[in-house]
Amino acid sequence: MxxxxxxxxxxxxxxxxxxxxxxxxxxxxxxxxxxxxxxxxxxxxxxxxxxxxxxxxxxxxxxxxxxxxxxxxxxxxSEEERAEFVKKVNAFAKQADAEDAAKDAKSAE
CATH class of the missing domain: 1.10.287 (Helix Hairpins)
Structure with missing residues (x-):
């Protein structure tokens, strides 16, 4: 695999x-x-x-x-691979949320 x-x-x-x-x-x-x-x-x-x-x-x-x-x-x-995948997806989601918040803040100026 x-x-x-x-x-x-x-x-x-x-x-x-x-x-x-x-x-x-x-x-x-x-x-x-x-x-x-x-x-x-x-x-x-x-x-x-x-x-x-x-x-x-x-x-x-x-x-x-x-x-x-x-x-x-x-x-x-495997269970370990899924756990690592979840960590990476959560990190990507946080990064995307931060980028969206920065765009919103910039457009609100």
Whole structure:
């Protein structure tokens, strides 16, 4: 079994693969929809609505697969690895909260 250190790289690869899939499917769907609009088989407004819906569904599917992959990875961790993972996630969350607070304070000035 791969060590805990590999989780970051694995998660990064899964994320990048998901982003790539979304980008490719969004580009291809836009191309197809634009083609249908040009042929008069769809109105421009219908094309925009369809493209928006396809992007939303692609994003939902990617998010679900990323969540499933992370869940499976966590299930395969030892108790010590899970504890270390929780510590790192908490540290990341604190850092993000501090950055958000700093942005809020700066915008309030």
């Amino acid at each position: 791969a060590g805990f250190e590999d989780l970051g790289e694995g998660a990064r690869k899964i994320f990048l693969a998901g982003v790539g899939a979304i980008a490719m499917s969004a580009d291809k769907s836009k191309e197809i929809i634009d083609d249908l609009v040009a042929k008069g088989e769809l109105t421009v407004e219908q094309g925009k609505q369809l493209n928006t819906e396809l992007k939303r569904k692609a994003k939902e599917a990617t998010s679900a697969s990323e969540s499933d992959a992370l869940e499976n990875r966590i299930k395969n961790m």
